Amino acid sequence: MTSLIISIIALCFSIANVTWQIARFLLEGPRIRVRMKVGAVGRGNLISVPVENVKDLNETFASFESQGFSQLVLVVEVSNHGRLGVQLLDFGIDVPKGVSIKVVNDNAITDTPMPYILEPHQEGTWAMPFEYVEDFARTCQETWPRETHPLRAYVHRAGGKKIRAAQSLPLELTDSLVMKKGEYF
Known part of the structure; x- marks a missing residue:
């Protein structure tokens, strides 16, 4: 009977140890968060606003242009909340059907290649x-x-994993681009 109790206690400790090791592995690695913003470049600066805060895309872009920010852009902001660094390979946008557009370094607007x-x-x-x-x-x-x-921003990290933004940009196309009236995902 004593050996059974000791075996049960050892089993509980081993399960707790394995659980702790898995939790540490998940918490200590890189934790990437991707945010999608719309913005503009001008006067040597980049101005941006999160897509979930935009009510009318054309109005927002008109406001940027009236302030001297002439080149309209889609901004991908990535933050690492983990304890390890991560290599980011590229960024772009995609749709749920699996089609994506990847930005080549020569066409990206950034100081960081x-x-x-x-x-x-x-x-x-x-x-x-x-x-x-x-x-x-x-x-x-x-x-x-x-x-x-809905268009969603992404980054590829080393190892092939694609991290997508939680926000999306649903668009309707007319003569001028208009953000679709509706919810963000």
Whole structure:
């Protein structure tokens, strides 16, 4: 009977130890968060606003342009809340159907080229011209004419994992680009 009790106690300790090791592995690695913003570049600066705070995209862009920010951009902001650094390979936008557009370094608007090692508790910001977003949205609309797809920013990290932004940008395309009235995901 004593050996059974000791075996049960040893089993409980071993399960607790394995659980703790798994928790430490998950908590101590890199924890990446991707945010998608819309913005503009001008006067040597980048101005941006999170997509969930934008009510009317055309109005927001008009406001940016009236303040001298002439090049409209989609901004991808990445933060590492983990305890290890992570190598980011590229960034872009995609739709739930699996189609994506990847920004090549020559076309990215950033001072930090990819690939980039994002150290713990650091942020990185990359941007692409918004005309690429419009072209990609038009391509998706021509491919699936009866569907509206939310566009979501992503980064690829070393090892092949794709991390997507929690926010999305649902767009309707008319003569001028208009943000679809509705909820964000």
